[in-house]
Amino acid sequence: MKTSELDYELPDELIAQHPLEPRDRSRLLVYDRASGDVRHRSFSDLPGELPAGALVVVNDTRVVPARLRVERPGGGAAELLLLERRHGAVWEALARPSRRLRPGQRLGGAELLETLGGGRWLVRLEGEPAGETPLPPYIREPLADPGRYQTVYARDAGSAAAPTAGLHFTPELLALLDTERVTLHVGLDTFRPVTADHLSGHPLHGERYRVSAGAWERIRAARRVVAVGTTTVRVVETLARGGPLEGRTELFVTPGFEPLRVDHLLTNFHLPRTTLLALVMAFAGVEQTRELYRLAVSERYRFYSFGDAMLVL
Numbered sequence: 346m347k348t349s350e351l352d353y354e355l356p357d358e359l360i361a362q363h364p365l366e367p368r369d370r371s372r373l374l375v376y377d378r379a380s381g382d383v384r385h386r387s388f389s390d391l392p393g394e395l396p397a398g399a400l401v402v403v404n405d406t407r408v409v410p411a412r413l414r415v416e417r418p419g420g421g422a423a424e425l426l427l428l429e430r431r432h433g434a435v436w437e438a439l440a441r442p443s444r445r446l447r448p449g450q451r452l453g454g455a456e457l458l459e460t461l462g463g464g465r466w467l468v469r470l471e472g473e474p475a476g477e478t479p480l481p482p483y484i485r486e487p488l489a490d491p492g493r494y495q496t497v498y499a500r501d502a503g504s505a506a507a508p509t510a511g512l513h514f515t516p517e518l519l520a521l522l523d524t525e526r527v528t529l530h531v532g533l534d535t536f537r538p539v540t541a542d543h544l545s546g547h548p549l550h551g552e553r554y555r556v557s558a559g560a561w562e563r564i565r566a567a568r569r570v571v572a573v574g575t576t577t578v579r580v581v582e583t584l585a586r587g588g589p590l591e592g593r594t595e596l597f598v599t600p601g602f603e604p605l606r607v608d609h610l611l612t613n614f615h616l617p618r619t620t621l622l623a624l625v626m627a628f629a630g631v632e633q634t635r636e637l638y639r640l641a642v643s644e645r646y647r648f649y650s651f652g653d654a655m656l657v658l
Contacts, residue, residue: 346544346600350631351618353638362486364493369515372646372653378419378639379658383637385644388513388654391611393409396658397607400567404508404576405526407499410491413476417445423452427474428505428532428554431467434522437532440466472481478507481650483616494650503553509650510574510612525563528577529554529594530591533546538618543597551593554580557591564606570607575624581606602627609658614641614648629657 368388375384375394379401386394394403411427417498423446440446443464449456454471459484463465473546478491488494498519506529532552539547552630556564560594562586564570575598583594585605600623610628615621637655646653 346623346631347541348539348544348547348618349493351539351622351626353617353635353642355642355648356583359642359645359648360423360483360587360650361649361653362484363488363652364512367515368497368513369518372652374637374641374644374646375654375658376633376655377658378629383640387513389518391518391656394656394658395522395571396569396609398568399523399571400569400584401522401524401571402564402577403495403496403498403511403526403573404529404580405498405500405591406508406528406530406576407502408462408479408507408531409502409518410472410478411474411505412479413453413455417452418450420572421445424478425452425455425466425468425476425477426505427470428465429530430503433470434466434469436464436470437461439464439586440468454462455648458552466572481506481536483649484651491644497588498526500526501528501530503528504532506531507578507650508574510577510654511568512651513654514573521616525560525567527554527556527560527564527577527580528655529580531576532542537620538616539620540625542596544620544623547597549595549597551595552576553592554594555591556580556584556585562591569608570606571611572607573611575612575615575621578604578607587649598624598627600631603629611623611654612657613650613654614638614646614652625655625657 371388373388375385413425419425430438456469458467
């Protein structure tokens with residue numbers, strides 16, 4: 346698939362700059378693949394849109410305060426974005442300006458150990474992360490409550506970005522659903538744009554996941570599985586293909602992919618030229634996804650992390 350097929354036009358004013366209150370006030374575009382029907386709903390209507398007996402699977406990762414604003418030796422601003430804890434106090438991080446940094450330098454409470462290429466470094470951190478909420482660069486307004494970039498069921502800290510499809514849930518809405526948890530810590534692969542001309546040329550670095558034996562038994566036996574977010578899809582489909590209950594997944598879901606266990610997808614509207622959009626196209630179809638995105642733009646849906654949601658039935 347050519348990467349150019351992941352392009353689409355989006356007016357800047359449709360990029361959501363803040364979350365709605367309450368969380369489930371966001372809009373929900375429902376696409377029924379069997380009938381071709383499209384419905385415009387509220388996220389609070391989700392229980393009535395799901396098939397009977399559906400198990401809703403969520404990613405319970407928690408975002409760490411991963412953006413560290415520091416000063417280079419000799420002066421000058423620098424920034425570290427912690428991507429993943431490797432072991433103990435050693436993290437993988439994105440650093441900028443990377444070309445001016447050298448192994449052995451100290452940036453605030455972090456020591457640069459080794460460059461990994463592409464702006465990535467291994468760093469040794471003093472203590473636990475104590476930076477800012479790592480909001481995406483397209484969100485230009487400050488976030489009054491950092492907790493709004495966490496799902497209400499976030500539990501296991503380790504992500505550099507939120508699994509944003511889950512941001513719409515309230516405790517009251519969750520109580521109406523049959524749910525199960527998996528954990529995937531969101532790292533570089535989830536939000537890095539595709540720069541290769543073809544998707545096949547896009548390298549994956551993998552992301553850590555963990556699923557309990559009991560959770561996997563429920564997911565495997567469920568009548569229908571609704572994956573909340575692209576990260577949940579990657580975990581469930583990794584296990585469905587014989588993956589271990591804990592490890593790293595490099596599963597790349599692109600058009601032509603045949604899901605073995607995920608039946609329905611609940612997701613936000615994603616950036617162009619990303620693997621996330623390619624995954625949505627794998628479920629909804631390439632041309633149909635383009636049409637749904639054009640419809641969402643014309644209907645003034647809100648896009649990206651704090652935007653609205655889409656349910657693919």
